[in-house]
Structures are given as C-alpha cells and as structure tokens.
Amino acid sequence: MSKLNPVPRARSRRDELIQALVDREIGFHQLPRDLSADEAGEIRRAALEELSGTSLAKTGSYVLDASRVACRNCENFIGAVQIPLGIVGPILVRGEAIDGEVYAPLATSEAALVASTNRGCAAIRRAGGATVRVEDVGMTRAPVFRTSGIEETRRFLAWLEAHTEEVRRITESTSEYLKLLDIRPYTFGATVYLRFRFTSGDAMGMNMATIACDRAVREYIEPEAGVECVALSGNYCVDKKPAAINFQEGRGKRVFAEVVLPRVVLERTLKTNAKALLEVQYRKNLLGSIAAGSAGFNAHFANVLAAFFIATGQDLAHVVEGSMGVTCVEERPDGAVYASVFLPAVPVGVVGGGTQLDTQREALALLGVEIDPERPGMAVRRLAEILGATVLAGELSLLSAFTSDDLARAHERLGRGEVPPTGPELEIKS
C-alpha cells in the first residue's frame, strides 16, 4: 500500500457502507463489527442524511461514550438528543439517607417548571425542610402460567409454597444484590400469575428481576412443577402502565414527603394563604381527580418526576407509575398548612441503565449519590428522598400559583420568551 492516498481509501469503505445503507443492501444494524461505535454512528447519520435530505450534525455532537452506549443502552446508535438542564434548590431534605440541603437538577423543555419548583424549594427551606421517608417495596416481575383449571392451579400453588426456598436460592443466585421478598399469586380460570418481588440494592432492578425469574421458571418451575409459562411478564408485574396493583402493593420505592408551612411562608414565598390553598387542593386534586376517574390525586407529580428522571438517567417510561399518588393539604393552627405527597410506585436506581451515561452521572454526583458497598440501597434511597422533596416542592408551588391566578400568565410570558431567564420575579411564576 502506498501512502499516496489513504484518505480516499478510508472514505471509500465508509462511502460504500453509506451507499449500501441508502440502497438497502444492508440494514442499519448490519454494519461491520470492526467499526467503532462512533464510526458506525457517523455512517448511519450520513446515510440518513442522504436518504432524508436533512442534517443530523447536532445529533452527532455528543459527549457520550459511544462505545459503551452502543453496547449497553441503544442499538443502531446515531448520536444523542440534548435536553436542557436547570437547577433548583437548595432544598432541605430531612430523610434517612440525607439530612441537609442539596441542589437538584431538572431536565425539561417546559417553561416555568424549573422556576416554579425552585419557589417550592424555597418554601420548604424556609419552613424547616421536608420530612421524607422511602419504603423499599422492591421490584416485581410476574410470569404467567397456564394450567388445566382450578385443581391444577391449586396443586401448583401448593407445590410452590413447598418449594419457595429453592426458588429463592435460584433467583438470588443470579445477582448478589437480589433478595426475593415474596411471591404473590393471583389466579382465575386456567391462568396463574406469580408476582415475584425483589429488593435489588442500588439498582432499579427490573432487568435483574427478569433474569432471575427467567432462570427460576426455565430451570426449575416449568420442569419440576410441570406447568407451562406463557410469558415471562404476564402484566401482573405491572411495568409502565397505570394499575391498581401498584397503587395497592407498591413497586420500586414508595415515597412519602411532608412539610408544615407556616402562614408567613405561605404568604411571602408562595403568595397564597391556607384557605385558598385548601380549596384548590379540595376541588382540584381530590374532587377533580374523582370526577376524571384518575389514579393521580395530585397537581403534577409527572412533570417533576419526568424532569428528575431525565436528569438522573432513570427509565423515562416509569413516569407512568410515578404519576399515580396523592397530595394532601390540611389546615393547621395559626394559618399554617400541612402538605404531603405520596407516591406509591417509583422505580428508580443509581446503577445500570441510563444512570451510567456521562451527563447523567454528573447529575447523580451533584446530588451526592455515591454507592456505598457496605450499605447497598442507601445511594438509591438518597436519590428517592431528594426526589420526594422535589415533587413536594413542585406541588406546593403549582397549587399556590392557581390561587393567585398566575399559571396561565407565567406560561404566556415564559413560553413566549418574554421574560428574561433570571431575576427574582421568576420565583413567583409557575
């Protein structure tokens, strides 16, 4: 080989692959394996640009570690989407894994969300902090089995009860962090659901639970009990769908946060008062959600959750479960109110999945989330406690905004860019 024209030769192979993609001779997942993830991504972008006549230049300007991402997070990798990140806080969290102030990053494109939540953080701070507790309900996965009917179902459940320890041994052997809490059966007709529930250390645990169930089902339950598994997930888990089972039993973390807001904080920080706040809570969060047939008796859990989830690398589809839950606001003496949020099912983790991505790791570090090998589960507990307080902040500010009529006006000005991005007046917008 001469050195005379190495670039054309290199370009030539690249160009050939691009052309092959454009001509549909190969699929986007069929690029040669010796290409680096960055190279493969660039070739895919180039082909897409040619196919569509549009530019993907900004998509290609990423800081992610493509070689890792393309293996572990996203096949047919072509780059990255960027979502704006804002900061709120400090928020004062009185929890078990954190007892102090912290700044929380929120990734969103919804104008006013950061400013409004920030105001809620100020209110909580001035009220002495939010008490937060997180219950590690555990991650669930529920394979579904077919039997011949009532009698075989009964025998199967009796067998399972007699062999739970063996099932525990097998499932727990798939990960050192997995602990089987229990197996909840639900049956009717010729169908049996077994809802396995595991704690999973600092991981969200969904894939760990799936792998553990797979092992137990394929290697032990099916051959030994002689009952066929129809699907490893039978929707009684249930993942990423609103559901009563998760409201009743919880899934992932159950999060409780509360604060008592004195009259002065209501008036000065939230520009409201107990009476007005109570009425919004009553006619909107309680009666309104009743009217709507909703399982979300809150103002906007999902907004804050989504922004927090994106920032910290959570599975975004889990916003679905997180949108369920109940905000309470109750009168207390001297013009104060008690306010609380309850989120029955929040699947979160601080290892694996999106939490390993480069920008997301920075967000986790900013929150002080660090794995402690001696205390598995404490890092994710810290995350969930901060989340709980931030959701509470979001509720307080939005509910207050309704009482002072400024929701629409804030959206109107912020959304249209008429308000500068900084300045004290933002604190009262939401």
Add this chain to the structure above:
Amino acid sequence: MSKLNPVPRARSRRDELIQALVDREIGFHQLPRDLSADEAGEIRRAALEELSGTSLAKTGSYVLDASRVACRNCENFIGAVQIPLGIVGPILVRGEAIDGEVYAPLATSEAALVASTNRGCAAIRRAGGATVRVEDVGMTRAPVFRTSGIEETRRFLAWLEAHTEEVRRITESTSEYLKLLDIRPYTFGATVYLRFRFTSGDAMGMNMATIACDRAVREYIEPEAGVECVALSGNYCVDKKPAAINFQEGRGKRVFAEVVLPRVVLERTLKTNAKALLEVQYRKNLLGSIAAGSAGFNAHFANVLAAFFIATGQDLAHVVEGSMGVTCVEERPDGAVYASVFLPAVPVGVVGGGTQLDTQREALALLGVEIDPERPGMAVRRLAEILGATVLAGELSLLSAFTSDDLARAHERLGRGEVPPTGPELEIKS
C-alpha cells in the same frame, strides 16, 4: 484597579458571582440579566461544582442554543442532558399524512428496545405496511368553579350554553390556530368543571388551551356569570395522570394502527406463530392487565412512546396518558394474525416546547415533518401516524419475544454489553 488588566476584572466579576452563589448571597435565578445564557449557565455550573465538589463538564458541553432555551424552555439553565439516539426502520406507514417508508429515531437507554422495535418494523414492512389513522380529539383544559349548590350550578350551565359563542370568540382570539370544539361540563355538589376542548393546529396545544381558558374565565365568565373560578385546571382536563376521562373521551390525538401478518412473516421475522402469539396476547395483555387493575392492555406502549417522545421533543410527562390503550391480536386464515394498537390519548405537537430544540428539530426533519401553512395540523398528524406504526412495531416484537423465551436472555446479553452493537442477530432480540 488599573485598566492594565481587564481580563482579571472580567474574571473577577464572574468569580464574584460564583462566590455570591456559593455563599447564598443570591439565588441561582438572581444572576444579572446582562449575562448571556451561556455565561450564566457557566457561572451556575462553576458554583455548583464548588458547592458539590463534582464536575459538570459534560453537562456544559451542549449544542443547544442556550439563549433561546434559557428563555423558553428551562430557567436556571446549566447545560444539557444527553440521551442516546438509535434508529429503526424503515417502517412502512399507510396513513393519511404519510403513505410510505420512513426511519424513526428512538432515544433510550434501555438495551434491546431499539433492536426489538427495529425487528417489528421489518415485520410490518414485510407484511405490506401498517394502516394508521389519527383522530384529532383536541387538547383539553378544565377550570373548576365553585357555586352555592345545585341551583346556581344549573343557572351557570344554562348561562354558559347561551353564551358559548362569546366564549368561543374570546378563546379563539388568543391564537389563530385554536378552535374550540366543545365544552363538557361535569358537576356535583357545589363544584363545576368545564372541560374545554380545542384543536390547535400543529401544536400540542396545552399552553394555548391554558391561555385561552384564562382569558375566557378572567375576562368574561367570572365577571359575567358571577361564578368564581377556583383553579384554571381542575384535574378534569386531565393532564399527565392516568384517567378514565381520557380513555373515554380521548385527549390530544387518538391513534389507531393495524397490520395483518402472514404466517411467513410471523415465522421468519418474528420467530413465532399465530397460536403462541394469541396466547401471550390473551393471558398477558388482556387477562394480566385485568388482574392488575390496569388501564394499559398492552405490552409496552410506554417504552416506545418515551423513546419517540424524547427524540422528537414532546413533553415527556405525557407518556402517562400514552401508556393507556389496547393491543389486539386476532386469528386470521392460513396462520396469519391481525394485530392492532389503540392509544386513546396521545398529546403531541411539532411546534413549540421541546420541538424547537436543536437536536429534536433534526429528528423531526428526519421524519419529514414540515409545517404546511396551508394545512395546519397535517405535520403533527404525520408525526402521530409514524408514532402509531412504531408503537405497533414495538408490540409485535416484544409479544413475539415472549413466545420464544428470549426476552430475559436478550436483556442479559445486551444490558451487560456482551453483544456487539451491530449484526443481523440483533433483529431477533427483544
């Protein structure tokens, strides 16, 4: 200070602001307005880095237009989160706004999602395409009012009926794209909800609806009808919460997609067969969701929706509504199956909000989404049709994966990075 060294002076001002943030003399939203958004973001990052002892370098490496973003999308801007983007397709969409093939970008950190959906796209393509229809139900906002009881409620509703045209005129005057479809009242006790429903051209329409309701309520309904509005959103809208009203009435777009898969496509592309697929559908999507008390009778709408929403700049909290809906799989002659997805409430837009962000605009352009001033609403319809077909692809592939037991194994290998990111075998993973 002498003029000799202006850079230190500039640095000095930056450092002073950083110190002021660190010392809590000012809040993060209180930086001087003459700073550019990039500068303000850098100062905030520096302060946070000092406060937390961690780096935000990658968060600061963004391609977004900070000056725009900081005004319109995200207060207290500090940078961007990056989420991996993969490509699936081409998927063959037989809709009203698109009748042809398209590649769809999915942003996710969940291993196997892109590969699996890509396999579903192949199946749809080989089956002749997915028929998709989108109904523009309209965006809703429901202010809540307090009356003195049944009789005042009746008078109020009668007044409203007599003055609907005036309300229409006022709401529609707030945007040239807003059309009021109807107002659905729901009342009990001393509470009245008015669920306004608007079409909003190519915008998702939520803020437009809020602004329009605010105008009508504050300037006309409250003063003229003499009934007090308690909150501009009374949760009968209902936004970002799972709810029966949205399942029944729809919200945003109602999306229908379907395909008939011949036996050969089931066998070769999806590695399954009609009988196995029907049983998974029956015991998981139907009976399993019944057992769980879920409103999502599907395998994983939310996964595909979330990935599609991130890629295209949608409001991510709207994944909540999008997780509701029904997948059907029915037997057809000669070993074929009919498969369909139904999403009753999908709020999406192609202007405003996150759709204006730089990387998201590239994704929209890649999908061929272009506003046509002559045909408002057609661009978003194209987006929703592609979304519907992609969700269907995701369902087909995951349901098939259950029948061949490879869900857990795919997660096991992909999630742990044991499988290279390219190569034909990916097509059968999910």
Add this chain to the structure above:
Amino acid sequence: MSKLNPVPRARSRRDELIQALVDREIGFHQLPRDLSADEAGEIRRAALEELSGTSLAKTGSYVLDASRVACRNCENFIGAVQIPLGIVGPILVRGEAIDGEVYAPLATSEAALVASTNRGCAAIRRAGGATVRVEDVGMTRAPVFRTSGIEETRRFLAWLEAHTEEVRRITESTSEYLKLLDIRPYTFGATVYLRFRFTSGDAMGMNMATIACDRAVREYIEPEAGVECVALSGNYCVDKKPAAINFQEGRGKRVFAEVVLPRVVLERTLKTNAKALLEVQYRKNLLGSIAAGSAGFNAHFANVLAAFFIATGQDLAHVVEGSMGVTCVEERPDGAVYASVFLPAVPVGVVGGGTQLDTQREALALLGVEIDPERPGMAVRRLAEILGATVLAGELSLLSAFTSDDLARAHERLGRGEVPPTGPELEIKS
C-alpha cells in the same frame, strides 16, 4: 272412570306430576300448560319438599298474583320471598316532581338502617328540606360489531352518521315511549361498539332499549351496512357492572341532592358538629376511597338504594351502578355544613318489571307515584327525587354516627335484638 271419586283423580294427576318431577321424568319447566300458576307452583314446591325433605310452606304463602308473576317476572315459579319493610320520614323533598313531605318505605334485614335513615330524614326536615334534581340521562344498550379493521370501521361509522334518522325511526317504532337521544361509538382494532341512549318515559327502559336495538340491528344495520353484530350487548352499555363509562356519561337517572344543615340540627338531631363531620368525610369518603381504589366516594349509598329498590320493585342488580358516586360535605358559616350526594347512574322505573308486583305497587302508591299520561317521565322523576333525598339522609346519619362512635354499639344492640323496636332513642342509632 266413575264420578265417585274426583278428588283422588285430581290428586292423582297432581301426585303424578310431583312424582314425575321427583323422578326427573320432566323438568320443573315442563309442567302442563293448563295448570294455573298457583297450581304449578304448589306442585313444584311439593316435589322440592319431597326431594329435599324440607318445608316450603312459608314460601307458598304469598299475596302476589301468581298468574301474572309466573308469566312476566319469574319462570319455574314456586312462591315468594318476604323481606321486612320499615318506614322513614317524613322527608322534605324540594324537587321538580315533588315539593313537599313524603314517607319512604325501605325493605331491609340490616338492623339500624331504617332507624338511622329516619334520623337523617329528621335532620333534612329540620334543615328545611333537601334540594333534589334528577337528570334523565337515558337508558343505554351497546351492541358490538366486528369489522375487518380501521378502514371498514370508518366507513361503518360514516354510514351510520348518514343513516341515523332511519335508525331513529326504527328504534322509536318499537315503543311509543322510546326516544333515541344519541349513539356513541367506541372503536378499536376490529371492534365497534355503538352505545344507543334512549329516554323511556316512566319505564326503566332496559328491555325497551334491548328490543329497539335488536330491531335496528337485525332489520337495518346488519343488512344495510353489511357489518356483523357479534352480540346485542357488548358491555359498553354497561349494565350492572361498576364502570367508568357510567360514571362519566351517566345511565338511567343522574341524581343530585343537597342540604345545608345549621349547627343546631347538627348538634341536636345528628349529635355531631361541623368539624367532626368534615373530618370523617375527608378521611373516609375521600381519602379512604382513594386508598381503596373505589369509584364510590360515599359512606353507604348502596345500603339505602338496595332497601329502596326492593321496596319499590326496581331491578336489584342495578344497585351496582347506584353504589358509585360522591358525597360532599363542606363548611359553611356559623357552624353549618353543606352536604350533597351525587349518583351518576341510577336506573329506575315505575312501570314494568318488579314495579307491577302487588306489594311493590303499594309502596309506589304510598310515595305518591302515579303515571300521568300527559307528562311521561314525571312519575319516575318523583321516585328518583325521593330516592336522592333518602340516600342523602342515609349518608348524613351514618357519617354523624361515626363521629359519636355509636355505629358499632348500635349494631351490637339492634342486631342482637337488645333494643326494642320503637322509642325515641332509636333516632340516634346507626
């Protein structure tokens, strides 16, 4: 045969039939048609007595008109069940079909229910009466059709819209009292539901609606639109099952009742006060039902409904729909409270079905329910208004009982018969 011995001959035929039943030579529905209903019932009882070795003497002691009942209400007639009837009131009803006092009969075997409701009636009376309004939403029936998919569904719905008047003509031709209000379609996949909604004069209307739909479907829709009806009821009606559609859209009558209770009535009649009542309402009817995932945000609508339904000959399975709904209790000045009940779906009638039975007719007459041919629907409206006020009375008394801890004690004493059935102290039991 001689005439000497006619009784043995008659007995002989009777005995033969009894023996044939006992020997299973004929079924209970196969007795000769020339027997009167009383005779057939007696023969069935005799056979059952022989088969089971138990007496059915009291079952045979009925005042019902067997010849009518056996034809129209109950096949294989063997007699009657008797349920105790008590009286409450007078209750002061401020409605559109009744504006005055009335005594209401309640049939129940649950100790304390009549006494407690009676106390609620006294409270309402002393507070100046309950305002009640009834909305005639109409009775529904929703046949389900199968299409080949999205496109045929669209064509079918378009056809229907173009031919609604013909459908109206046919359905309304089946009864002079039936008016078609609208047809609400709901579709996904290859399935179409058409929810027909009718007013039906003073009848509950279910059978009328079924007959009308049958006619329209069989004679017109199927042959003309070429779409097959799978079942005349597709459960989107939906009858006798708790369901969001009925909560949202109503079914039968939507009932609203309210009263403002001054402090003195709270204290003297209900032995409670505003603060205590508000807290029970909040933690039980609102938060408790939220926790339970219930569609019944009330204390015990179903108890009063069931007792009222039995007394007045309603279809008892309709208690299911009637159990849904919302009780509100709100603070008013000077220690008063506003209390309301809302029942979204109450199917009731005053002609046909059980309302024609002898004892039930007496109850209807006692309530002043009389058909006025000039004003169809007014008689049933009167019934529904009285029902609404009585349900409100039941709520007030039970909620108050919780505040004074006497629920369990009342049950303990009344249920065990330790309290005489009369005497003023009963008024405070519930």
Add this chain to the structure above:
Amino acid sequence: MSKLNPVPRARSRRDELIQALVDREIGFHQLPRDLSADEAGEIRRAALEELSGTSLAKTGSYVLDASRVACRNCENFIGAVQIPLGIVGPILVRGEAIDGEVYAPLATSEAALVASTNRGCAAIRRAGGATVRVEDVGMTRAPVFRTSGIEETRRFLAWLEAHTEEVRRITESTSEYLKLLDIRPYTFGATVYLRFRFTSGDAMGMNMATIACDRAVREYIEPEAGVECVALSGNYCVDKKPAAINFQEGRGKRVFAEVVLPRVVLERTLKTNAKALLEVQYRKNLLGSIAAGSAGFNAHFANVLAAFFIATGQDLAHVVEGSMGVTCVEERPDGAVYASVFLPAVPVGVVGGGTQLDTQREALALLGVEIDPERPGMAVRRLAEILGATVLAGELSLLSAFTSDDLARAHERLGRGEVPPTGPELEIKS
C-alpha cells in the same frame, strides 16, 4: 271500666295512636313499647294509609315473625315486600362442601332470568358438573386514624406490630367464631388505615368485624397507642362499593367455578358452538368491559347474584362487590370449550341478618345448608359453592343466547307475558 265494650276501648287506643302519627304528635318510632310488633306495624300502616290515601293491605299480609324481625332486622316495621321465587336445577356442583346435585331458588322479577339460568344448569349437568372452589378470604373492616404525619405514623405501625397479639386477643374475645387473620395498614399524609381481616365461621361477619374493631380501637389502640380513630370504617374495608382493593385482596369469599362443555352440549343444550361463544366472550366480556372501564369482565354476575342473595337472605347491597370478576371461555379440542367464573369478593353468610327470616330459611334448607357446630364455615362454604356454579350457569346461558340472537326476543315475549310460564321451549330463552 266495664267489660261491655273492650273492643271500642282497644280500638280507641289504636285509633288514638294512629291519629297521633297522622297528626305528627309522635314519630313512627315512638309507638309505645308494650305494643307487639304486629300491632305496631298495623298501626303504622293504618296511619300511612290515612296520610297517603292508599292501601297497604298486601304489605300487611306477611308470614314473617314480626316480633323477631322488628327487633333484629327492620325498625319502624310495617310489613313485608314479596318477591317472586323460581327454581333452577338440578345443578351438579363438584365442590368441597357439596359434591352432587341441588336445586337452587332464585328470587327475581326479571323475566327470562330463571329460565335462562335453568338452561345453564342443564348444560353444566350434562357436562359432568361444575368444579367449584371457595377461598375464605375473610371479612374486613378498616378504621381510619389521624396522626401528626410520617413519623408518628411510623411509630404507630411499629407499636401495632409489637402489639398484634393483644389486638388479636381483644378482637377475638368478642365472638367465639371470629379469628383475626391479619391487619393490613395503608398510609399516606397524616392518615392511617388498618384493614382488619377476620374469618367468621358461618356468618357473613360484617357486624362481628365492626364490633371487634370497635372494642380493640376504643379499649386498647386509642388509649395505648395514643392515636385518634376518626371513623370505625375508613372506606379502606371497603364495603358495598366497587373497589380495586377488594378485587386484589378479596373480601368475604373468593369463588372459582369452571366446566368443560363438550361440543354436543354446546350445540344441543346451549344452541351455540365454540367459535361463536369465544367471539362473544372476547368482544363483549373482555374488550367491551375494557372499553367501558369496568371491573366486571362478565356478562351478568350481578343478575344471578341478586336473585340468589334475595332468596337466601344475604345483604343485598353486597351485590356491588359480587358484580366484579372475570368470566373466561377458552377453546378446547374437538369443539369443546372451557368456561370459568371468578368472583373475587362475595360476602355471604348463613346465620344472622336476613338469613334468619322465615322464607329465606326455607331457601337455605332447600339448598341443604345446615350449620355443623363441629365444622364452622362449612355451611356457608356449601352456599358459596352452589352460588358459584349458579353464576357460571347464568353466564353460559346468556353468552350462548347472544350467539343465537334470542336475547331480545326472549325479553320481548317473556316480559310481555306472551309466553306461557312452562314448556320445554323456555330452556332456550335467555
């Protein structure tokens, strides 16, 4: 006083009391205690007849034991309502408490219900009987408590866990038949629900559970734990309201029944076939109830339950819970189908309440229900097993009727009395 005219004197006192009632000098609950229940009822009827100008003669013609009823079941007693009773069967029940044939009484005024269910019984009989199993989930009652927030709630739950045995002792001391199974807490904000679950022998158990909770709460939990009980029932029980908690956890009895119907039974007895039945099941019971947002995935559980409940003296408002549940129909080889019913929450009893009434006792005796002191709970299990099989019979017949289009026609003819009450053709009506 002379003996000359005792009747006028007796009449005189009676007349005076009637007049006092009519004049509202006394209330209907204020008659002198020395009157017998029959006399008091007669006086009330006379007063009502005068007040309303209508007759209550048939209401006064009862066989109930008024002295007992007026004490234990129904205050302000005025007589009885009579409901027609029909007989179905024999139905072949393969359960644990009954393994054989039985005739079941159904009380109803809905034409065709008895005939149709009877046909279902024939189908089950010819198919070899219905397998039925009943799980005694237990009766529940959930008092609601107020705390100061998260921390006091935690302390309270920890206290309870440490003192469960004492609570058990107290609750179980209130009845020899009551066994405390567990206490399920549910908490958020400042509210705590404790859902006590008891078995209660052959009684339905609701009042027993209430009394036991009252004792434990008032005498032990409140004073010892220092937490205030707001209401003895906090709606997390939840009684007589449709609710997810009961679907998930059960309440009373959980009933499972199933049968495999060979092709010949489908064709000859039910006039249908597997394919048609499967489609009705699919589009009506599954998809239709999904569309309706219903928790009742069945055709008409509530109809059969209501008729069975009236006949056997159950609390009729419990039809609400009983309407929830799932019917399954699945294909089996050779044109057979597997059919099952699942009722998650059926509160029933055979002692106490309405089961002691005279006609209802006859129905229980006919069903062979007899208390066995050695085996508490077996009598009610027998009842629940027969109920399960009868509900299954009702489902089979109605679903089949839809496939042969005869529902409306049956109603049309039977409801209008055009069909004689006996004769073999009835078997195919429903």
